[in-house]
Amino acid sequence: MNHGDKTRELYNRIQRRLNTLYGDSVCRDCLDRLKLIFNRYDSLRASPSEGPRWTQADNVLITYGDMVRSAKETPLQTLDRFLQQHLAGIIDTVHILPFFPYSSDDGFSVIDYRMVDPKLGSWDEITAIDQNFRLMFDLVLNHCSRQSTWFREYVAGVAPHRYYFVEVEPGTDLSHVVRPRPSPLLEQVQTRQGERWVWTTFSPDQVDLNFANPDVLLEFIDIMLLYAQMGARLIRLDAIAYLWKDLSTNCIHLPQTHEVVKLLRDVLELIAPHVLLLTETNVPHQENISYFGDGDEAHMVYNFSLPPLLLHGLQADTAKHLTHWAKELTDPPAGCTYLNFTASHDGVGVRPLEGLLPHAQVEHLAEVIRELGGHVSEKSNPDGSTSPYELNITWFDAMARPGQNDPQMQLDRFLCSQAVMLAMRGVPAIYFQAIVAARNDHEGVKRLRHARAINRHKWNETQLSKLLADDTTLNARAFNAMRHMLHLRSRQAAFHPDGHQRVLELGDAVFAVERESVDGKHILIAVNNMTDQPQRIELKLKAGQRSPRWRDLLAENGDENKFAPHQIPLGPYQSRWLVPAK
Numbered sequence: 001m002n003h004g005d006k007t008r009e010l011y012n013r014i015q016r017r018l019n020t021l022y023g024d025s026v027c028r029d030c031l032d033r034l035k036l037i038f039n040r041y042d043s044l045r046a047s048p049s050e051g052p053r054w055t056q057a058d059n060v061l062i063t064y065g066d067m068v069r070s071a072k073e074t075p076l077q078t079l080d081r082f083l084q085q086h087l088a089g090i091i092d093t094v095h096i097l098p099f100f101p102y103s104s105d106d107g108f109s110v111i112d113y114r115m116v117d118p119k120l121g122s123w124d125e126i127t128a129i130d131q132n133f134r135l136m137f138d139l140v141l142n143h144c145s146r147q148s149t150w151f152r153e154y155v156a157g158v159a160p161h162r163y164y165f166v167e168v169e170p171g172t173d174l175s176h177v178v179r180p181r182p183s184p185l186l187e188q189v190q191t192r193q194g195e196r197w198v199w200t201t202f203s204p205d206q207v208d209l210n211f212a213n214p215d216v217l218l219e220f221i222d223i224m225l226l227y228a229q230m231g232a233r234l235i236r237l238d239a240i241a242y243l244w245k246d247l248s249t250n251c252i253h254l255p256q257t258h259e260v261v262k263l264l265r266d267v268l269e270l271i272a273p274h275v276l277l278l279t280e281t282n283v284p285h286q287e288n289i290s291y292f293g294d295g296d297e298a299h300m301v302y303n304f305s306l307p308p309l310l311l312h313g314l315q316a317d318t319a320k321h322l323t324h325w326a327k328e329l330t331d332p333p334a335g336c337t338y339l340n341f342t343a344s345h346d347g348v349g350v351r352p353l354e355g356l357l358p359h360a361q362v363e364h365l366a367e368v369i370r371e372l373g374g375h376v377s378e379k380s381n382p383d384g385s386t387s388p389y390e391l392n393i394t395w396f397d398a399m400a401r402p403g404q405n406d407p408q409m410q411l412d413r414f415l416c417s418q419a420v421m422l423a424m425r426g427v428p429a430i431y432f433q434a435i436v437a438a439r440n441d442h443e444g445v446k447r448l449r450h451a452r453a454i455n456r457h458k459w460n461e462t463q464l465s466k467l468l469a470d471d472t473t474l475n476a477r478a479f480n481a482m483r484h485m486l487h488l489r490s491r492q493a494a495f496h497p498d499g500h501q502r503v504l505e506l507g508d509a510v511f512a513v514e515r516e517s518v519d520g521k522h523i524l525i526a527v528n529n530m531t532d533q534p535q536r537i538e539l540k541l542k543a544g545q546r547s548p549r550w551r552d553l554l555a556e557n558g559d560e561n562k563f564a565p566h567q568i569p570l571g572p573y574q575s576r577w578l579v580p581a582k
Contacts, residue, residue: 076121295333338426343395419575423526
């Protein structure tokens with residue numbers, strides 16, 4: 001298909017999607033207005049092709065703009081310098097969590113989508129980071145802040161923002177609506193038109209936007225293209241699952257929501273084809289991967305079941321459930337992949353364990369997290385009860401064992417968890433607090449009065465640099481080991497996100513996955529002892545494959561790290577990345 005034919009096809013697809021969402025008469029007006037928006041960002045069409053969408057060298061760092069601070073400069077300048085000094089050549093992409101003016105939720109209650117928070121810096125500092133790293137931005141499109149101009153003008157009755165929000169009559173039965181929070185779904189507001197009740201999925205300060213109004217969709221298409229113009233190569237669609245409201249449904253994963261994601265994908269392919277979409281849907285696995293569509297929705301989805309399964313496996317000393325889940329993973333559609341992670345700015349979601357782990361084991365895992373000093377956030381159920389929704393703890397402290405103080409074991413479990421994540425098919429993402437082995441920030445929880453603050457410590461740059469320079473600290477040992485693994489990973493063709501993955505069954509103690517390069521010329525077998533007992537494994541290759549001796553990339557070089565396939569030892573919580581020995 002030549003360029004002209006592809007452009008026409010994309011316009012036709014966009015038109016069909018608008019018609020599906022809003023009807024033919026509204027669709028024609030929307031298309032005319034969209035063309036005006038596209039003209040403003042026409043320079044994006046000339047963005048140079050960057051070759052393949054992803055390679056094994058792609059590693060994402062997740063961070064707040066002010067996670068590391070210095071008194072002499074803005075936080076974004078400090079972040080830029082820290083990244084260049086410590087992670088250049090190791091990290092390819094930086095996900096800077098919402099850096100806009102906000103009123104709550106550490107950035108996810110946005111006041112102004114087109115402005116950088118002056119407390120962090122400016123657009124100039126964002127684009128400076130873009131000189132050395134690819135960037136991921138958040139598009140927080142389900143809701144905005146009550147302090148935003150949009151909401152203030154809604155209250156004042158000023159068009160077009162008067163129609164930007166979802167109003168519901170009090171007394172409406174909403175018990176069937178899926179809730180991620182125990183807070184009330186509706187919030188009372190006094191407006192110029194009188195008392196109104198607005199939809200607030202996440203908190204009273206985060207008011208849901210009305211995407212049944214095409215003005216809202218067009219507003220966010222303009223914002224999305226602005227982000228692309230300012231350097232975003234990946235755009236994360238925050239809380240996308242709850243986007244469309246239909247009171248006759250449970251208001252999650254509605255067909256209209258999927259249609260909006262497809263439309264955003266079409267717009268990017270038309271105007272900014274170098275920009276990729278990532279959906280954030282912290283839900284059970286089959287619901288989560290529905291956002292791949294038929295390869296026409298998100299380019300990436302988070303592998304949300306991986307973190308809680310890893311956490312459970314290491315706390316219970318078993319690879320059983322992780323192996324069973326991984327064997328059932330379906331390959332993403334062509335042109336799509338998973339974003340693999342263990343820790344994020346939020347806690348570890350447990351809804352993705354539904355159908356994978358018995359309820360009693362989920363409850364036990366929640367109790368373990370409490371014993372380790374963490375918190376358990378809950379969600380509301382339709383019957384009025386609550387159940388665990390999210391485990392709030394730093395990933396490093398989640399690797400401890402209740403009642404024990406064994407720093408070496410904790411470090412070994414941490415590195416095992418990261419080795420598993422890095423070996424899985426997809427693109428890996430590492431949260432700042434995990435890569436520096438942060439401990440629970442209990443003072444932050446007391447000061448900010450929310451559980452997620454436990455994993456959002458703000459570092460003084462000088463103090464952090466001293467910790468990372470001292471090889472005797474757990475921070476430095478974890479950080480240096482992570483740098484080593486990320487460096488190794490980036491050089492292995494078998495770890496390409498499009499490469500084949502085969503999960504091996506080596507018993508309940510060991511999680512093992514065979515990775516193969518896209519061209520079939522390179523294989524790597526990652527084996528991970530998920531227990532505190534030594535193991536010895538035997539590798540059986542596919543029919544017709546020759547059994548080589550194996551060399552462990554994660555160990556020091558030397559003949560002592562070459563193994564026959566029937567006698568590969570694994571120490572407690574040890575991981576090996578095995579390649580055929582020459």
